Amino acid sequence: MSSYQDIIETYRLTREQRKAERRERKKELYTLIPRLAEIDLEMSQIGAQISQSILKNPVQSEQLLLKLKRQLESLKSEKAVLLTDHNIPANYLEIQYACSKCKDTGFTEENARCTCFTQKLINKAYEMSGIEQQLEKQNFNHFKLDVFSTEILPKEQLTQRDNMKRNLSEAENFVREFPSGHNMLFYGASGLGKTYLCNCIAKSLIDKGYSVIYQTPFTIINIIEKKTFTEKDNPLIQLAYSQLFEVDLLIIDDLGTETANSFTISEFYNIINTRILNGKSTLISTNIKLSEIASFYNDRIDSRIKGHYELLKFFGPDIRWEH
Numbered sequence: 001m002s003s004y005q006d007i008i009e010t011y012r013l014t015r016e017q018r019k020a021e022r023r024e025r026k027k028e029l030y031t032l033i034p035r036l037a038e039i040d041l042e043m044s045q046i047g048a049q050i051s052q053s054i055l056k057n058p059v060q061s062e063q064l065l066l067k068l069k070r071q072l073e074s075l076k077s078e079k080a081v082l083l084t085d086h087n088i089p090a091n092y093l094e095i096q097y098a099c100s101k102c103k104d105t106g107f108t109e110e111n112a113r114c115t116c117f118t119q120k121l122i123n124k125a126y127e128m129s130g131i132e133q134q135l136e137k138q139n140f141n142h143f144k145l146d147v148f149s150t151e152i153l154p155k156e157q158l159t160q161r162d163n164m165k166r167n168l169s170e171a172e173n174f175v176r177e178f179p180s181g182h183n184m185l186f187y188g189a190s191g192l193g194k195t196y197l198c199n200c201i202a203k204s205l206i207d208k209g210y211s212v213i214y215q216t217p218f219t220i221i222n223i224i225e226k227k228t229f230t231e232k233d234n235p236l237i238q239l240a241y242s243q244l245f246e247v248d249l250l251i252i253d254d255l256g257t258e259t260a261n262s263f264t265i266s267e268f269y270n271i272i273n274t275r276i277l278n279g280k281s282t283l284i285s286t287n288i289k290l291s292e293i294a295s296f297y298n299d300r301i302d303s304r305i306k307g308h309y310e311l312l313k314f315f316g317p318d319i320r321w322e323h
């Protein structure tokens with residue numbers, strides 16, 4: 001599959017780039033602290049001496065070996081002290097991998113496909129390649145509660161801000177406890193922060209190394225139709241479909257905006273139900289009223305959602321999401 005090859009190539013480029021960045025950091029550091037260059041040179045010379053003496057005469061060189069190892073230790077601590085004195089983190093000269101689990105190879109030590117590889121395949125299949133940049137802006141760190149009204153609204157128990165505070169804290173718990181098999185439904189009119197909160201959750205979990213599909217029902221249906229009818233043999237479509245069941249978190253954004261028919265309804269039921277049975281979390285946002293889920297879909301979807309999802313309401317005046 002060519003997407004597969006493309007991704008392998010991206011990993012290679014990432015590794016090259018990260019290595020080059022480390023070389024650059026090293027150069028800067030040597031200019032800043034010339035003693036470091038000397039230490040590194042001495043350390044590599046001692047290292048060479050150690051391997052030589054082991055090869056030559058393992059028994060008689062024991063004393064020498066001990067001496068060399070002590071020298072090495074003292075150089076190491078001198079280096080650590082120098083770095084601390086200059087406020088430089090101890091791992092500054094190590095390669096900073098984008099994914100520490102697979103060191104940007106795409107495969108774990110057990111030779112299994114890393115989650116980051118699965119996520120890249122998902123991004124390709126769902127054309128989500130821009131998602132990371134997009135999520136950079138909307139995450140928990142940028143969440144501002146003060147844009148929400150503190151006015152008490154008729155028929156509501158909480159002010160919009162207090163309600164949002166509660167929703168935010170539930171979202172943070174969801175991320176903290178992940179993977180818990182917990183499901184959430186965000187419901188309420190548009191412009192009230194549902195998508196923003198979905199973005200925060202997606203961003204945090206992708207950063208933690210979980211795989212996430214974040215899509216509108218329209219795109220999901222498109223994948224299901226391709227997998228069932230037009231592109232049965234396309235491996236990327238097969239993966240995109242199977243990930244609807246297997247991905248760590250499935251986010252369906254804006255459920256109810258699609259044209260529901262018996263085919264899509266039974267597919268959605270299958271996905272929602274299978275994920276509940278397998279303890280895989282799903283997050284749904286919708287503009288449909290709670291009382292209308294059954295009539296828009298059917299009783300079975302309605303009862304799965306109401307029985308297995310935490311229902312979080314969004315209400316109040318529309319917010320302009322431009323921060």
Ligand SMILES: [Zn+2]
Nearest residue numbers: 099102114116
């Ligand atoms: Zn990885």
